[in-house]
Structure formats: C-alpha cells, structure tokens
Amino acid sequence: MRDNYHIMGIDDILLHDETIFRNLHAFDPDYIPENFRYRDSQMEALAVCIRPALMGGRPINAVVLGACATGKTTAIKKLFEMVEASSEKIVCSYINCQLHTTRFGIFSQIYHKIFGYYPPETGVPFSRIYHDIMHKLSTEDKALMVALDDVNHLFHNRNANRIFYDILRAYEAFDNLRTGIFAILSDIEFRYALDKNVNSVFIPQEIIFPPYSHNEIYEILKDRARIGFYDGVISDELIEEISELTFETGDLRYGINLLRVCGNLAEAEASPRMKKSHLEEAIKETACTNFKDTIRNLSKNERELLNIITDAGGENLTAGQVYEEFKRRTGLSYSSFNRIVEKLEFLRLIDTPFTGKGERGNARLIIPRFNKVDE
Ligand SMILES: Nc1ncnc2c1ncn2[C@@H]1O[C@H](COP(=O)(O)OP(=O)(O)O)[C@@H](O)[C@H]1O
Ligand SMILES: [Mg+2]
Numbered sequence: 001m002r003d004n005y006h007i008m009g010i011d012d013i014l015l016h017d018e019t020i021f022r023n024l025h026a027f028d029p030d031y032i033p034e035n036f037r038y039r040d041s042q043m044e045a046l047a048v049c050i051r052p053a054l055m056g057g058r059p060i061n062a063v064v065l066g067a068c069a070t071g072k073t074t075a076i077k078k079l080f081e082m083v084e085a086s087s088e089k090i091v092c093s094y095i096n097c098q099l100h101t102t103r104f105g106i107f108s109q110i111y112h113k114i115f116g117y118y119p120p121e122t123g124v125p126f127s128r129i130y131h132d133i134m135h136k137l138s139t140e141d142k143a144l145m146v147a148l149d150d151v152n153h154l155f156h157n158r159n160a161n162r163i164f165y166d167i168l169r170a171y172e173a174f175d176n177l178r179t180g181i182f183a184i185l186s187d188i189e190f191r192y193a194l195d196k197n198v199n200s201v202f203i204p205q206e207i208i209f210p211p212y213s214h215n216e217i218y219e220i221l222k223d224r225a226r227i228g229f230y231d232g233v234i235s236d237e238l239i240e241e242i243s244e245l246t247f248e249t250g251d252l253r254y255g256i257n258l259l260r261v262c263g264n265l266a267e268a269e270a271s272p273r274m275k276k277s278h279l280e281e282a283i284k285e286t287a288c289t290n291f292k293d294t295i296r297n298l299s300k301n302e303r304e305l306l307n308i309i310t311d312a313g314g315e316n317l318t319a320g321q322v323y324e325e326f327k328r329r330t331g332l333s334y335s336s337f338n339r340i341v342e343k344l345e346f347l348r349l350i351d352t353p354f355t356g357k358g359e360r361g362n363a364r365l366i367i368p369r370f371n372k373v374d375e
Contacts, residue, residue, distance in 0.1 A: 020267055020274075026228030027260035029253070032077055035223050038216050039071050045207045046079045049180065053090045053143035054083075059180030061168070061202055063194065066209025067346055068186050069252035075209070076147045076182060083145075090143040097153040103163055107133065110146065130166065134174045143178040144170075151183045152190040160197040168201045188346040189339065211250060211348065218243040221255050229263060234274045238262075241279060248369075249291055250348030258282050291370065294347055301330050305340050306349065309368050319352065319364040341366065 025031055036043075042064075049060040064072050080092035093113045100106050107129050111119050114136055119129045137144055146167055154160040164181060171177045181202065185191060194202075212220065221243055225234050242262075246255030261282040266274045298306070308325045309317060323337050344350045352364045 018270075018272075020229055020233045020272060021263060022230050023228050026224055027256055027263070032074060033224065033227070036071070036074060036078055037219065037223075038212065039075050039209070042071075042075055042207055042209055043079055045205075046075060046182070047083075049182070049205065049207075050079070050083055050090065050092075050145060053145065053178055053180065054087050056089075056178075058178045059090070059143055059145050061181050061204040062183070062207050063191065063204040064182055064184040064207045064209065065188065065191060066186065067211055067250065067348065069254075070209035070211060071252075072184050072186070072209050073149055076149065076184065080145075080147065088142070090145055091137065092145050092147070094147045095149060097148050097150050101153055101157065101159060103159060103166065104129075106148075106163055107166070110144070134170050134177055137170075138174040138177050141176070143180070145180050145182065147182040147184060149184045150186060152185060152187060152193065155190070155193055155197045158197070160194075161199060161201075164198045164202050187343070189343045192339070212247075212252060214243065214247045217246050217252060217255060220252065221246065221259065224256060225259055228259065229274075233266070233272065234259070234262070238274055238276065238279060241276075245283070250369075251291075254286070257286055261285055294349070301332060301336070302340050302344065304329055305337070305344065306368070309350065309366055316365050316367055318355065319366055322366045 026033075046062070046064075049062050053059040064076070066072050077094060080094055083090060083092055091110075091114055093110045095106055095109050097106075100109055104126055107126070108118055108121075111129055111133055114133055119132075133144075144167070148154070148163075151160065154163060167179050167181055170179050181204075183194060183198075183202070183204065185194065218240060222236070222239050225239055242255050242258050245258065246252060258279070262274050262278045265278040265281055266272075269278075271278075295303075295306075305322070305326055308322055308329070319341070322341075323334060326332065326337050327334075341350070341352060345352055349369055351367050351369055353367070355363045355365055
C-alpha cells in the first residue's frame with residue numbers, strides 16, 4: 001500500500017476528489033444494514049419474547065446462540081430500534097459485555113438509557129443507582145429488556161450470576177417490575193458455561209442463528225457492495241470470488257473487510273474499477289487474521305483434537321478413531337470429546353459427515369476444513 005503512495009505522489013492522494021466509495025461507512029464493523037435478510041425467523045422469535053412486555057406482562061428470557069458474524073448483534077439492535085419506535089412501555093438496553101464487565105459498568109449503561117446521562121462514577125453506592133433505575137421503571141410502569149451481548153465476558157470475573165440476579169429478581173423489591181434478558185453467545189461451549197455461571201434465575205428460550213449459506217453470503221456481500229460502492233465499481237464475478245473465500249472462512253466479517261480493503265487498493269491506484277489484482281493483494285493484506293485468531297483462542301485440548309486430524313495427513317478418520325487417539329493423548333472422556341467436536345464444528349474448523357457405515361449406519365468422519373495449521 002505504502003508503495004502506491006510513492007507511485008501516485010502525496011498530492012494526488014490528497015487532492016484527488018473522485019472516489020469509488022458511495023458510502024465509506026458501509027464497511028464499518030458496527031454498520032447496521034437497512035436490508036437485513038435471512039433472519040426473519042430469528043427476528044420473529046426475538047419479537048415474541050418482547051411481546052408480553054408490551055401488553056403488561058413479563059418479557060421472555062432468551063439465549064441467542066450462533067457463530068461469529070451470523071447477525072446476532074445486528075438483529076438485537078434492529079429489534080430494539082423497532083420496539084422503541086413503536087412503544088413507550090418498555091426500555092431496551094443493549095450492552096456490549098466486552099466493554100462493560102462489572103455490575104457498576106452494566107447498570108451505568110442501563111441508567112444512562114433511562115435517565116439520559118451517566119451516574120457519577122464515585123461517591124454514589126451501587127444500591128442507590130440500582131434503586132433509582134428500578135424505582136423509575138416501577139413508577140412509570142415500564143418493563144426492562146437487557147441484551148447482554150457476548151455475555152461470556154462476564155464469566156471471567158464471576159459477575160454473571162449476580163448481574164442476572166439483579167436484573168431478573170428486581171420484582172422482589174419493586175412491585176410488578178417486569179424485566180428480561182437476552183444473553184448473546186458466539187461460542188457453543190459457553191452454553192454450558194452459562195448454566196454453570198448463572199443458576200436457576202435464568203431459564204431461557206434458545207434462539208439459534210445458523211451460519212449463512214454460500215448463496216446467502218453472496219447476496220449479502222452484493223447488497224453491501226451496492227451500498228458502499230458506486231455502480232460498476234465491482235463486478236459480480238469479483239463479489240462471487242469474495243463470497244467463496246468468505247464461505248470458506250465461515251466469517252462474513254472477513255468478506256465485508258475484503259470489500260473495503262479492495263476498495264482502498266483500487267482507490268489508491270485511482271482505478272475506477274476493482275480488479276482481480278486488488279483482491280489478490282487484499283487477501284495478502286488481511287491474511288485470514290480471523291481464522292488465525294480462532295485457532296489461537298482454542299484450549300489445549302481443542303488444539304490437540306485438531307492436531308490429531310491434521311496429523312492424519314489427509315487420510316479421513318472416523319469419530320471413533322479420532323476419539324481413541326484423543327483419549328490416549330489427553331485421557332479425557334467421550335463426552336468431553338463430543339463437546340469439543342461440537343465446538344470445532346460450530347467454529348467451522350471441521351466437518352463431521354455421516355459415512356452411512358458403522359453400527360447403525362451412523363458412523364461419522366471428522367475432517368478438517370483447512371490445510372495444516374501453520375502458526
Ligand atoms: N443478514 C445480513 N444481512 C446483511 N448484513 C449482515 C447480515 N448478517 C450479518 N451481517 C453483517 O455481518 C457483520 C456481522 O454481523 P453481526 O450482527 O455483528 O454478527 P454477530 O453479532 O452474530 O457476530 C455486520 O457487518 C453485519 O452488518
Ligand atoms: Mg455480535
């Protein structure tokens with residue numbers, strides 16, 4: 001990229017007032033697309049959970065579960081926007097638990113939503129802030145729905161149970177107070193951790209966000225390109241290639257990012273059309289960071305399982321064979337093994353197709369979706 005600056009000259013870059021970007025923000029990580037397709041049934045399920053609160057009842061708690069970039073955050077934000085535009089009877093508070101992990105931090109966000117300003121950071125006890133929130137909701141007869149996004153971040157310092165309790169048991173101290181939680185998780189393993197970290201106050205429905213198909217990814221990226229670039233900047237063939245790569249990584253964000261990087265590269269060359277060479281360079285630049293991050297975040301046992309299937313050097317192993325070796329290396333039980341397989345499949349690192357052979361014709365293979373991991 002930097003080399004391109006030399007070719008063009010800094011003046012050209014700064015003074016060049018033509019752009020291929022119709023809307024530069026269309027590729028931002030927190031851009032909310034107007035056109036949000038393929039998630040109607042999930043949006044409906046979320047709406048069903050909120051509905052009772054609009055009619056004087058309690059909202060229904062839910063766990064929102066799906067791999068990265070399956071539209072969970074977008075769905076919640078869109079739904080909250082729609083609910084707030086249509087009813088005063090409920091306060092919807094969206095909380096990014098990566099940013100807010102303490103009781104105080106989370107209730108400050110809720111407080112801000114209700115009062116329009118933050119409580120003082122010092123000098124006021126938590127109980128006061130809590131009381132103010134709940135009292136206001138109670139006197140105005142409003143329900144509260146809290147979305148705790150990436151809620152697993154609350155598990156590290158064991159805050160989750162307390163926070164869930166604070167929110168869901170508010171009715172014990174404040175008459176008729178109606179509260180609910182959407183707990184959003186990107187990692188199927190946390191589904192078990194949630195039960196461990198949050199006891200019986202939270203008995204949720206499950207709303208699943210499945211991965212997008214190849215074609216869905218294509219249509220979503222095409223939509224995004226239409227919003228972000230002027231007509232004719234990017235060809236359908238190039239979008240198709242990006243879709244293919246995106247489907248392979250299983251992460252829609254990768255594709256959106258590729259669009260943006262390709263656009264920047266084309267623009268740096270003052271090229272009005274995106275070329276294959278821009279994509280090739282963009283691929284190098286982004287170098288599948290997402291995939292490497294996923295691998296890096298795996299536990300020792302999860303990596304061990306991946307090692308076993310990659311060590312097989314292209315030979316297809318059955319689940320039974322992988323388990324034998326896994327048990328030998330780690331001493332772990334079959335149920336731990338199963339859980340890890342489930343997680344790796346969820347992360348799209350492996351496939352587990354049925355062979356049609358085996359005892360009841362249901363033996364499975366475990367095959368990697370990537371080439372040998374080089375770190
Ligand atoms: N159905 C969809 N249509 C258009 N864009 C989508 C869709 N689903 C996800 N995206 C986009 O993909 C990216 C990741 O979505 P996000 O809602 O943050 O996923 P998650 O919270 O499940 O990780 C965002 O840029 C979002 O706009
Ligand atoms: Mg999210």
